[in-house]
Amino acid sequence: MTTTAPENLVYDRPEGFTDTPTHYCPGCTHGVAHRLVAEVLEEMGVLDKTIGVAPVGCAVFAYNYFDTDFVEAPHGRAPAMATGIKRVLPDRIVFTYQGDGDLASIGMGEIVHAAARGENLTVIFINNANYGMTGGQMAPTTLPGMKTTSSPNGRDVETQGYPIRMAEMLSTLDGAGYVVRRSLHDPKNIRLAKKAIRLAFETQARGLGFSMVELLSTCPTNWGMTPVNSLKFVEEHMVPAFPLGDYKVAAGIAQIKI
Amino acid sequence: MQKEIIIAGFGGQGVLFGGQVVAYAAMDTGKEVTWIPSYGPEMRGGTANCTVVIADDEIGSPLVKNPPLAIALNLPSFDKYEEVLAPGGTLVVNKSMVDRDAKRDDIHVIFVPCNEIAEEIGDKRLMNMVAVGALLSALPEISLKDVEKALEGHLPARHKHLLPKNYEALKRGFEAAGEPVAAG
Amino acid sequence: MTRELWKGNEAIAEASVRAGLEAYFGYPITPQTEVLEYLSRRMPELGRTFVQAESELGAINMVYGAACTGVRVMSSSSSPGVSLMMEGISYIAGTEIPAVLINVMRGGPGLGNIAPSQGDYNQAVRGGGHGDYQPIVLAPASVQEAIDLTVLSFDLAERYRSICMVILDGSVGQMMEPAQMPEMQPVQRKDWEWATNAKMGKRERRVLTSIYLDPIQEEKLNLRLIQRWKQIQANEVRYKEYFLDDAEFVIVGFGTAGRVALSAVRTARQRGIKVGLLRPITVSPFPHEVIDQLAGRVEAFLVTEMNSGQMLEDVRLAVKGRVPVEFYGRMGGVVPFTEEILHEIERITTSKLSLDENPRDAWFERMMSSR
Numbered sequence: 040m041t042t043t044a045p046e047n048l049v050y051d052r053p054e055g056f057t058d059t060p061t062h063y064c065p066g067c068t069h070g071v072a073h074r075l076v077a078e079v080l081e082e083m084g085v086l087d088k089t090i091g092v093a094p095v096g097c098a099v100f101a102y103n104y105f106d107t108d109f110v111e112a113p114h115g116r117a118p119a120m121a122t123g124i125k126r127v128l129p130d131r132i133v134f135t136y137q138g139d140g141d142l143a144s145i146g147m148g149e150i151v152h153a154a155a156r157g158e159n160l161t162v163i164f165i166n167n168a169n170y171g172m173t174g175g176q177m178a179p180t181t182l183p184g185m186k187t188t189s190s191p192n193g194r195d196v197e198t199q200g201y202p203i204r205m206a207e208m209l210s211t212l213d214g215a216g217y218v219v220r221r222s223l224h225d226p227k228n229i230r231l232a233k234k235a236i237r238l239a240f241e242t243q244a245r246g247l248g249f250s251m252v253e254l255l256s257t258c259p260t261n262w263g264m265t266p267v268n269s270l271k272f273v274e275e276h277m278v279p280a281f282p283l284g285d286y287k288v289a290a291g292i293a294q295i296k297i
Numbered sequence: 298m299q300k301e302i303i304i305a306g307f308g309g310q311g312v313l314f315g316g317q318v319v320a321y322a323a324m325d326t327g328k329e330v331t332w333i334p335s336y337g338p339e340m341r342g343g344t345a346n347c348t349v350v351i352a353d354d355e356i357g358s359p360l361v362k363n364p365p366l367a368i369a370l371n372l373p374s375f376d377k378y379e380e381v382l383a384p385g386g387t388l389v390v391n392k393s394m395v396d397r398d399a400k401r402d403d404i405h406v407i408f409v410p411c412n413e414i415a416e417e418i419g420d421k422r423l424m425n426m427v428a429v430g431a432l433l434s435a436l437p438e439i440s441l442k443d444v445e446k447a448l449e450g451h452l453p454a455r456h457k458h459l460l461p462k463n464y465e466a467l468k469r470g471f472e473a474a475g476e477p478v479a480a481g
Numbered sequence: 482m483t484r485e486l487w488k489g490n491e492a493i494a495e496a497s498v499r500a501g502l503e504a505y506f507g508y509p510i511t512p513q514t515e516v517l518e519y520l521s522r523r524m525p526e527l528g529r530t531f532v533q534a535e536s537e538l539g540a541i542n543m544v545y546g547a548a549c550t551g552v553r554v555m556s557s558s559s560s561p562g563v564s565l566m567m568e569g570i571s572y573i574a575g576t577e578i579p580a581v582l583i584n585v586m587r588g589g590p591g592l593g594n595i596a597p598s599q600g601d602y603n604q605a606v607r608g609g610g611h612g613d614y615q616p617i618v619l620a621p622a623s624v625q626e627a628i629d630l631t632v633l634s635f636d637l638a639e640r641y642r643s644i645c646m647v648i649l650d651g652s653v654g655q656m657m658e659p660a661q662m663p664e665m666q667p668v669q670r671k672d673w674e675w676a677t678n679a680k681m682g683k684r685e686r687r688v689l690t691s692i693y694l695d696p697i698q699e700e701k702l703n704l705r706l707i708q709r710w711k712q713i714q715a716n717e718v719r720y721k722e723y724f725l726d727d728a729e730f731v732i733v734g735f736g737t738a739g740r741v742a743l744s745a746v747r748t749a750r751q752r753g754i755k756v757g758l759l760r761p762i763t764v765s766p767f768p769h770e771v772i773d774q775l776a777g778r779v780e781a782f783l784v785t786e787m788n789s790g791q792m793l794e795d796v797r798l799a800v801k802g803r804v805p806v807e808f809y810g811r812m813g814g815v816v817p818f819t820e821e822i823l824h825e826i827e828r829i830t831t832s833k834l835s836l837d838e839n840p841r842d843a844w845f846e847r848m849m850s851s852r
Contacts, residue, residue: 057686088679092546093690102688108677110549111690113572116542119534123546123554124677126530127504131679149542152535317486317657324486324659332486333656356623357744359656359737362818451486 053077055086059103066259066266068223069097069165073104075233076136076163079240080107089132090124092117094146096138097171115146118153121160132243134161140170143179143203150209154249157214161239162251164205167258168277175261179203182280187261202280206253210286216248218287222255224273228283234297238288241295248289255281298353298438301361304428305346305378306370306391311425315368316347318429321447322439323351331359344373351438366435368428370394370411379406387435389428389474407431409473415466420459423466430470441471484659489624489649490515492660493557493583496631498523501666503552504530506543508562511595512651513585516557529668537562541569541582548573548580549689551676553635553668557583559651560601561592563609570644571610575691575702578675579638582646583631585654588814596814597650599736602791605648606765613703615710616644617717618765620735624658630762632663637717641709642675648764650737650787652816710766719762720771724750728757730830731775733796734785735761737816742785745822754830764792772799781805781829785822788812790841797840805834808844 052058055077063069080086089107093099095114102109112120117135125133142150142164153160169187170176176189180202184193206220217239221232232254239250255277257269264272302319306312316332323330334347348364350356365386369375371394379401382388387405393412409431415424433441445464452460487495494516497505505524507517517533524531530547534540540556547554558566563584573580586601588594605618617637621627630647638645672678677689693699723743725731734742739760746758759775761768776782781804784793790808797806809825811817 086680087682090550090677090679099692102690106686108679108686109688109690110546110576110677111688111692112545113542113568116538116545116569119539119542120546120549122532122539123504123506123543123548124550126532126543127547127550127552127554128678148535149539152539156532320657321486324484329659330486331656331658333652355743356658356740357747358741358819359652360741360816360818362820 053081055081055106056104057106061104062100063097064260066257066269067097068167068254068256071223071229072163072165072254072256073101075229075236076134077105079233079237080132082237083240083244085132085240085244088130089134090128092121092124092133092135094135094137094141096141098136098138098165099172101136115141115144116149117141118146118149118158118160118162122153122156122158125158125160129159132161132240134163134240136163137165138171139164139166139168139178139180143205150205151212154209154212154215154251157216157248159243159246159248160250161243162249163236164251164253165256166205166253166281167256169258169261171258171261175258180281182276204281206251206286209251214249215251215287216289217242217250217292219285220253220255220281220283222273222278222283224255224257224270224278237297238292238295241297242289242292245291247291253281255283299356300351300366300436300438301364302349302351302366302368302432302436303346303361303364303378304349304368304370305344305374308345310345310370311422312345312370313347315425315429316349318426318444318447319349319351319432319439321451322443323349325447325450326439326443328352328438329354329356331356333359344371346374366432368432370425370428372396379404387432389431391424391428393424405435407434407474409470411470414469414473418462418465418469420462423462426463426466427470427473430467431474433467433471434474441467484661486657487624487628487660488515488655488657489627490585490654491519492624492628493631493647493654494519494523495662496628497555497581497635498527499663499665500632500635501553501668502529502555502635503668503670504547504554505556506532506534506540506547506554507556508534508537508540508558510559510562512587512654513557513559513583515654516583516585537565538568541566544580545569545573545576548578549576549676550678551671551673555581555583557585559585559587560589560598563601563604567604567610570616571608571612571614572691573644574608574610574614574616574706575612576689577642577706578689579642580644581631581634581638582644584646584648586648586650588812594814595651597652597737597787597816598812598814599650599738599787599791600812601648602764602786602788605646606767614706615765616646617641617713618646618648618763620762620764621647621649621653622736622740622760623653624656625660626762627653628660628662641713643709643713648736652737714766717763718766718768718770720768721760721762723758723760725757725759725775727755729755729780730757730783730826731779732756732758732783732785732822732826733761733772733792734758735764735792736787738785738787741817741819742822744819745826748819748823749826754826756826756830761792767795767799769795769799772796773801776800776803779804781807781834783807783809783825783829784840785817785825786810787816790844793841802836805836806840807834808840810844
């Protein structure tokens with residue numbers, strides 16, 4: 040990192056990051072999501088009191104990149120671990136960072152009940168429609184007809200079921216304070232995503248219950264696409280299947296000015 | 298000294314509490330004691346039993362195959378524990394709920410009309426205390442007074458007003474055990 | 482000394498509170514549920530954390546999270562629930578953090594029943610979860626011991642950054658006995674050098690994980706765990722002896738099976754049989770040394786368990802084939818009566834025993850021929 044900032048500095052590593060370069064594939068939006076979280080924590084001035092919970096999946100090494108305390112959860116159990124942490128340290132900021140296999144498949148029980156209990160924690164949910172780390176298998180969020188290494192002829196809804204819309208599902212729970220879906224496929228949506236992440240953490244800071252931001256993301260490597268085509272795929276195919284929007288915004292959160 | 302007692306009956310007859318009262322009295326008089334229930338679905342309306350072991354030293358097995366002492370508050374318990382009671386042992390039988398005589402002649406069977414006595418006292422739920430009173434006639438290690446003190450010391454405050462009737466039930470049971478009663 | 486009549490499960494719950502338990506996470510399952518119920522009332526009234534989790538998986542991972550912050554944390558369950566928790570147990574072991582787990586064992590495998598059993602011995606002492614680790618496992622036989630060992634389990638877990646399990650069969654959980662509670666310890670939030678409780682302007686960031694992607698690093702962890710285990714073996718073995726001074730025959734049994742054996746030993750002694758009892762209190766680390774010494778001077782061992790001979794293998798390892806080791810077990814939730822153990826004592830003291838016979842096979846044949 041440079042110590043003297045050039046006059047025209049417009050982009051730098053956020054304070055919330057360590058110096059470790061990420062291991063993500065070129066064009067993957069994990070890096071963008073990480074950065075948004077780090078910027079929000081920095082802007083809120085809470086890096087010092089934040090504890091992150093990393094998942095099993097591509098973000099398994101998320102703990103290497105954020106300059107906060109971090110723990111690494113078993114597959115799907117991040118919301119349970121986060122519950123344990125937040126309950127004994129209620130003045131800390133606790134967040135999980137989970138993918139779709141982790142959160143919507145093996146960890147379905149943990150995420151639903153953390154939301155139902157209204158746990159005061161924030162969940163960053165990366166939906167890229169496949170199991171990235173294990174090499175692109177079908178996920179609960181894989182689109183109908185989408186080819187993966189475990190649905191080689193395309194997801195057949197007759198035998199392999201339908202995608203799960205987590206934001207909609209969790210928004211039905213009274214314990215959820217803030218549940219929205221955003222996308223990372225272009226700068227405008229990235230800015231909207233950052234605002235949502237900020238509101239999610241503000242929800243937690245104010246003790247208003249469970250908060251989750253679902254982020255539609257790319258997986259160029261496993262999708263077999265260029266990064267640009269991946270972004271187009273999100274816009275053209277994922278956004279229609281997983282509509283962007285605010286699914287649950289509890290009273291008191293809408294008024295928050297940031 | 299070691300004595301084992303089994304108390305058995307239908308769920309709701311106060312089997313477990315009857316055993317606990319004896320256990321409290323044993324503890325308060327400085328003895329070692331274990332109380333162990335049959336637990337689980339059995340407790341909900343079916344037959345229930347508990348085993349109480351009283352001893353001077355560290356207690357080994359909390360369960361006993363052939364107890365020297367038992368209370369049977371209903372017919373199935375009478376059938377079961379008359380068979381397994383140790384020779385020379387004493388079995389207190391709630392005469393109100395059995396319609397047969399004893400089969401064995403190598404044990405002492407004390408028939409006590411626990412339900413009727415409890416109703417005379419004015420609370421049919423005290424039937425278990427009547428039976429415990431009768432049992433004490435065969436358990437010289439614990440006196441009527443010990444059990445009364447245990448009740449006083451351990452009954453939750455909201456139940457303290459029931460103490461006099463409990464004492465009476467114990468006493469009436471103890472006395473009834475002394476009078477030979479013909480089986481029905 | 483003031484003694485109160487305590488039910489085993491409630492005694493464990495209160496003992497954990499007095500040991501400074503800050504957070505409890507659990508799920509209902511018979512015959513353990515009284516621990517959960519008791520703490521659902523007791524913890525909130527003290528301003529401490531109680532959560533009824535969505536499953537045992539949820540519960541153990543809440544324990545994992547809270548344990549990472551360095552507070553005293555516990556869960557309790559019974560056999561099928563403990564199987565579900567094995568994922569978290571392995572992670573906790575791999576992360577080298579302290580946590581306490583109570584297993585009030587019931588008959589199995591599968592759903593089994595709710596009767597008292599010791600069928601989870603192997604699962605507990607061999608670790609149960611995946612990977613190389615050994616948990617500390619304590620086996621109380623009475624309500625007083627359940628209290629004392631629950632308190633001890635927190636100290637041991639912290640001292641060795643280890644999982645400490647307390648295993649008791651359902652009868653110890655359900656029975657009432659006079660027992661003395663320890664004084665209430667204040668909650669001490671120690672700022673452990675490993676705890677991920679946020680930087681709070683005081684230090685560099687910390688990470689707790691069980692991932693060591695580089696096999697050499699993972700092996701280093703494995704070696705570190707063994708090193709710690711050797712200290713545990715050297716310092717923490719506990720057992721209770723009965724009538725061993727002049728014993729020619731020794732029964733080895735833990736928990737309730739050990740208690741029943743005590744009754745049988747007393748009766749046998751009255752009949753002039755020189756038999757004693759060794760009751761392991763730590764079943765992991767196992768009291769190999771004392772059995773090794775006894776094997777040099779006694780005629781035979783009888784292992785008695787409420788399972789099919791799981792601890793038997795540990796006894797045989799310690800005896801090293803020098804004298805016969807015989808076995809008697811009941812399974813499925815059956816608690817042996819004193820008479821059964823007495824019968825076995827008479828058998829081993831009056832018949833010619835073989836060194837070559839597999840004691841488990843011989844026991845199985847006797848079981849099958851007796852029905």
